[in-house]
Amino acid sequence: MARKTGADGRVTAEAILRESLSLFAQYGFATVSMRQIADKVGVQPGAIYQHHRNKQQLLVAVLDTHMDGLLKASAENQQGDCTSVQALERFARFHIQYHITRPDEVFVSYMELRSLEEEGYALIEGKRRKYERILKSILERGVSDGTFQLDDPHVSAMAILSMLTGVNTWYRSGGRLSQQKIEDIYTSMVLGAVGHRLPDTHS
């Protein structure tokens, strides 16, 4: 009794991903129970197992959805010809924008890598590497055409990604600075870090 009739499987599936993400972000994967997720979605715990084999696979689905979105959006962002500097600036602004507008996804993606078992870890880590390679390629191009001055594109790429992603540790919307201003500051710092300087950064 009290069983839902006419429920839409797709709607439930999306709700499970959405609420899992939100709960994982707030409390951490390990502390969130299937019951909590089911409550938020408005179904019984057992219903989740219709969509995911177990809790681990649910986490993999959440992270995989995020990584696919990130890779797709970043591919669209890098279309068209441009100089190395333009490519780097475009990458930096894209990364900040994408991350700043999806705090939960980003937070969970970074925090819960450790909660992944071998198979899921390999999948997600592979996609992370793919994303890192986009930046690394931009840096390598800038080094070979003499635009950037840096010793090691791989290390610089990792350093830049840490810096950019770190914006999520302190940024809260509605704060002192506009999103545009934050983008400007970070972009300028990134260009400086690779040995290039924006003409009129400092007003």
Add this chain to the structure above:
Amino acid sequence: MARKTGADGRVTAEAILRESLSLFAQYGFATVSMRQIADKVGVQPGAIYQHHRNKQQLLVAVLDTHMDGLLKASAENQQGDCTSVQALERFARFHIQYHITRPDEVFVSYMELRSLEEEGYALIEGKRRKYERILKSILERGVSDGTFQLDDPHVSAMAILSMLTGVNTWYRSGGRLSQQKIEDIYTSMVLGAVGHRLPDTHS
């Protein structure tokens, strides 16, 4: 029977902190059980409650020990007169060294902030802020004496800290690059990011 006699409380206390840190780093606070910790230490679960009121207070103790060590070491590092550039370079090298040699402490300190309840969070966050202020002060000094070019010392400080701390996400000892080389790369990037350039960075 089989009860330990002549056990040293101080030794046990230290072992609890050490093994907790190690387990929290490996599996995450939420997944580690008091039993696991007790097993590693070589005592019974109940014995841990002689030293910590509950699991939450144990985490606070672990993080607090780390923060105190960091603040003490960084205070010692910043002694003596120096220019803004020297201070920034010294800070960057210190931060990298300290973090690279304590991967577990750093990892847990960043990952488990979320696991802290209100009171413990306030304590640890206060000490984090204190550490951040050291860098922010260096940047402010560099701006006012014209050495650095940046719009917002607070944001720049956060960005630099993210970048420097991020070294722990990829660095593994015995890798391709020496610790010294990594310090050099990061220091050079930090100086570039604040609008200053090292004379002979690029060899």
Add this chain to the structure above:
DNA sequence: GTCTATATGAAGATAGAC
């Protein structure tokens, strides 16, 4: 300071009805 024993609760996952 450490032990054994245990109270109490909640977790992940499954079975089978509707």
Add this chain to the structure above:
DNA sequence: GTCTATCTTCATATAGAC
């Protein structure tokens, strides 16, 4: 696709002996 009911396991924490 969702429900109820339940199996099994393991968690934190406490009590009281030595």
